[in-house]
Amino acid sequence: ELAEERPASREWFEGLSEADIAFALECMPFEQRLTVWQAVPPALRGAVLVELHDEHRRSLLKAAPPDALLQWLGRTDPEDLLELMDDLPGQLGRKVLRRLDQEEREQLQAALGYDDNQLGRWLSFNVITAEAETPGRLFRKALRETGLPEMTDVIVLVDEDGRYKGCLSLDAAMQTPTQAPLSRFIDPDILPLNPALSLHDGAQKVHSADRAMLPVVDENGTVLGRFTARDALDVIVEEQEKQMMQLSGGGLEEEDLFSPLRRAVPKRSVWLGINLVTALLAAWVIGLFEAALSQWVALAVMMPVVASMGGIAGSQTLGLAIRGLATGQLGAANVTSLMRKEMLVGVVNAIVWAIVIGLVASWWFGSAALMWVIAFAILVNLLAAAAAGVAIPWVLSRMKIDPALAGSVVLTTVTDVVGFFAFLGTASLVLKFVGA
């Protein structure tokens, strides 16, 4: 049957939303994705591209001839265009802008003046504004004509020159008496967002405002658009996905499930290279104690236990500190309190595990000397881990480096180096002065 051989035919897409198509595309291996993409109706392509993750989007945009691109983009609405603009190859962005009508072009150009991670860049335009002195009845009549976009529970008031005056809730606007001006019911608690705000901060403000939307207003009082709870959800879900990969320890921030080899390999190599350097540093420390290792082979056997217990204990503190820094609850005022508490927890844990591991080692190798050496090393390393778990993210965040990305590598380097030094160094001293 012909239909079975061409599963990606036009009918295949009927009844699917743009998000559904994007999701399906992302699930496919790269070659299959290109084939299916060719079959997506051109009128839908712009909207599908918006729904894709950056990596996927770029690879599909690259694969398309510019003329065809210009054609689909002509049918894409301005908000979607804004999202795609950065990823368009060469002069195409400018060409697309020239084709818009003046109002849309100006809106887009204002938004393009902001940075990739600023609110001004990602706002939506369908915000309801009204002249501040409009009487209640007239407003309601006008509203029935223009319609009410979803996610609207705030009405934005402007003066005669179109400058921002304040906000009132949709409820208040509905209840404003027939002849009374809307401005009488301005709600001073509804604060507009600055377009220069970061996406993350904007999402948090919408979250804590408990509104479906907040207007975005620049320093000159121009109402640029709005940022909705849905936009906030987008921002946080995307952060969450990045975080999931970043924190799982491989140092990747963004990679397509099926990115082609030539993109996947270099991305991963960076982090593997950094790790090799830190691993060689640890190896160098071990190398300092070659004499002890060749005399006493139990050291080589138990060495990874000391390092890995330190790594886990440190990661626990690190996780707590990273979350505290991200939520803003850890700051200069309480970082020493946290350090004190973590050192206390560290002391208790260190004593417990030093005893347990000391006993295991002495039972395994029948050596009291090894018991004392490893117990001491665990004690030192778990204390160092607690201190490093607070200090590393704190220092990184002062240096404006994201502790979630780099914290884990730095921490395990510290716990490896301290662990090997404490364990092999003490063992060397024991060998020299006491004997195993």
Next chain:
Amino acid sequence: ELAEERPASREWFEGLSEADIAFALECMPFEQRLTVWQAVPPALRGAVLVELHDEHRRSLLKAAPPDALLQWLGRTDPEDLLELMDDLPGQLGRKVLRRLDQEEREQLQAALGYDDNQLGRWLSFNVITAEAETPGRLFRKALRETGLPEMTDVIVLVDEDGRYKGCLSLDAAMQTPTQAPLSRFIDPDILPLNPALSLHDGAQKVHSADRAMLPVVDENGTVLGRFTARDALDVIVEEQEKQMMQLSGGGLEEEDLFSPLRRAVPKRSVWLGINLVTALLAAWVIGLFEAALSQWVALAVMMPVVASMGGIAGSQTLGLAIRGLATGQLGAANVTSLMRKEMLVGVVNAIVWAIVIGLVASWWFGSAALMWVIAFAILVNLLAAAAAGVAIPWVLSRMKIDPALAGSVVLTTVTDVVGFFAFLGTASLVLKFVGA
């Protein structure tokens, strides 16, 4: 001055929202927090408790005498009570329920019938419902009297018996002609949520519906309440915070920045204990090759490099797979494609790093034998890491174990064991048949 000695006086709280107070409390070390908590005006305490994270809330609830608790809870609104109910000590929950009026009690009891992570448990009650045949004008008049809660852009229609009939957008309700019934404009695209849905799935549905809210309706057609975009944000932000700690490798899912020692130590010990078992497993593998290690000390030095390169390479694949499983883009249909792609990336990376590390080792120790042995071990371990990075989260998710929690430990156990086996095993063979 007296005022300086009692900073936590009543005036201190003026102008602070409940969320502000909760945030400040969470920033404080435990003892200071108790002191400040005593000074929070009793009328605010219920609402502040709702804003606190679980750990903090439980510790403050424990510290309060039951009579005082009952008094604050009397002034707390039903939605907030619902959140607190699980954490109330002993019979207090039942006592609080008995004090409510019948309607509120029934609402709360219905919600309490659902599980802690189900939508039915966390919904809010201020949903606007209307009888389906209400004419447009009458509806609008009624709406002006009852008022419009924030985050409302959907109106829920019920039949004469109060059973769910459908939804229409607020916009459509505003535009409905004077005499026409609302039911004529029911929007079949607005689908209600089932109260048995998980919080995570509910949040995703609100996210993709692009509405400020969706109604929650049970199998009998009873409208239980609504789930808003703000609720969805709450769910996702909380997931994100948990994830941040969980994935940073320490295995903690939830811990208060300043939890008291007696809670912090046992929580962390569980994961340290699990790690000890896996570290001892790796040590046992090393122990199998004591003979080789005592002959050839360079093995002990380079051993951690083999293990840690495998660990990082595996974590990269693991991160990708965990995200794919969480977003639903990785499934039975494409897991073999992912495995194939990751093995390909693994082969390329394995060859590159086997050469690099082989050369480093041969330069460092001046031994061609070591070069070949470590290059081979890196090759084997990086391939095993790629396979394990896909297989482990896949198998864990089939076993209904959260791969984000357990994946990392299992993976590093595999890469440690495989790495040590490949490296020390090959070295033993070389020693036996060739000589270092």
